[in-house]
Amino acid sequence: MTQENRSLWEGCDVLKLTESIPTPFFLFSKQAIASNINRLQNAFSMHTEKFRIDYCVKSNYEFMLLEVIRTHGIGAMVTCPWELRLAKEVGFKPDSITYHGPCKSYDELKFAIESEIGLIHVYNHYELDMIQQIARDMEKTVRISLRIVAPRSRRQFSIPKWYAGRFGFSHNEILDIFGMSKNHPSVIITGLGFHLGTQMVDPGDYFFAIKKLFCLIKEVYGLGYDIQEITLGGGWPSDNIKPVNFKSLLKAFFVNEDTGCLNASKVHAENVARFICKTAREKGISSIPSVRLEPGRGIIGSAGILVTRVVRKKGNWIFVDAGRNYLPESLLFARRRIMQLAKRAAKTHCLYNISGNTLNTMDVMAVGVKLPGVEIGDVLIFMDAGAYTLSRSVRYAGSAPNAFLSDEDCRIVQIRREETLEDITLPMVKAAERFSILE
Known part of the structure; x- marks a missing residue:
């Protein structure tokens, strides 16, 4: 328009x-959905071939929209049992579905493992122990990724550190889990991931978190373990919405201005993809882990x-x-x-x-x-x-x-x-x- x-x-x-x-x-546009997905794919493919996109189902789970999104060959990220059932009914293959959530119950985890989904993101020790128990009883091996407490720079205003810190493992907890991995023989830890917030128009916040993440990966490598993938979560911005923070509050509400962030999603993704490759080289990591994105607003917003x-x-x-x-x-x-x-x-x-x-x-x-x-x-x-x-x-x-x-x-x-x-x-x-x- x-x-x-x-x-x-x-x-x-x-x-x-x-x-x-x-x-x-x-009113939704099939053409706009395709454009948003292609924009993310093109931005990352310029810098690495090892990436995948999982659409955040909770952002909009209308059946026909999910069908459109699925046709573009991307996965689905779900956060509750009925979202998992819906994703399967729409036609997402089980191995293209990942599961998030900080308080997954035993029954939720059992259903996810029975469904043979591709990956479960683990937030705490309770989940890790339950997954090991369920996988052992079902004689299965389960792929998981560990969510870390989001590294946040001092310049980041969107979500306070103490507030966001309730999700995930600390740096030292991650190292302890790898050190005691023999206690979870039915679990394969394939990756690490974080989530910074929503409508993250400034890639600088991702730069800080990515640096911290690669420092942790180097330490994990030092323990003799491999990290196959990193998850950057959601927060990928949409182009027609401007976030409000303490600095911009008065200006945003009482001074009319163009509220669009023109081409923000494309520039943001390109900058983040470029920075991942740059940081990996600086840390001496020859094989860059696969990158997993989980956009919701960035696709459907x-x-x-x-x-x-x-x-x-x-x-x-x-x-x-x-x-x-x-x-x-x-x-x-x-x-x-x-x-x-x-x-x-x-x-x-x-x-x-x-x-x-x-x-x-x-x-x-x-x-x-x-x-x-x-x-x-x-x-x-x-x-x-x-x-x-x-x-x-x-x-x-x-x-x-x-x-x-x-x-x-x-x-x-x-x-x-x-x-x-x-x-x-x-x-x-x-x-x-x-x-x-x-x-």
Whole structure:
């Protein structure tokens, strides 16, 4: 969607769509998904052939979108049993599926091992011991990767060190695990990995973590063990969303600016891939471990938009027919690009605050947005609405809306219907059906 033709998005005339499809609705682009995957693949292939991409299913698990993503030959990263079942049903091969999560239960791990998935990311000693027990009882060998506490530079503002440090093993714990690997004969430790955060537009944060990771790898090599792969987690940025931190808070909210990070994902990936190769050479590592990426937002984020309509005005406040129940991420997290679609010529720009339509004090979609004179009935597009929206939408004062997918020829297919009262009440136990679990 460009300034020259604001009604076109990925070749699709969104304004025309709203004449036949009631707002609000999500619209996804098959072409944008392919472009985002290719951008990551091309960026890394310039520097190493040993890499793989696992899509983070929790970022958006709509069935037809997963089918599109699977056709590009990448894997799936899941975080709970039903995501694993869904990935298998969509058609991801078991050995292309990896499993994350800090509190995996015995039953979860057993199901993952029975499913013969490709890799389990281990966060603590409890999981490591349970995997060994299950694998021994099932007479299987299980491939795992150890998650390390994310190395964080002092300049990194997104997530405090004490907060992120609850996930993973410390440097010394990793060395101890390798030193006692004979206690886990049914487990093969193939790699190490970390996760820094979300929408990481500054590759410098990755540079610091990668340096620390390769220092640890050198020590593991010194113990006589090999590291076949490193996992860099998610956080790969999308191009139409700007993260908010303490330094940029006032500027981001009260001074209108271009919220896009133009080409951020491509530049970010190229810089990180280049730095991995450079650091490995500096550490004297001749065979660079395979690199595993786990993008969610970086693949599906900019491939989706939320299409809304202005329904009320009050001073410089405008109200749209969607709310934070559709875009649940906090205003303190990031600032999305918002585009106005209107058939009339643009007027003088004004600063607006945008409210959602729910009876909720916190239902504010954006503040200080510079738009041409807005009228009731105008269509507003919230860019980068593909990730952590439908998958995190709630039924508070509303229900999940329709969602559609546009293909390369701009043909539109429905991938999710709007929820009905029956959908909402289906899991509820009604009085006539109630039962006592104590009987």
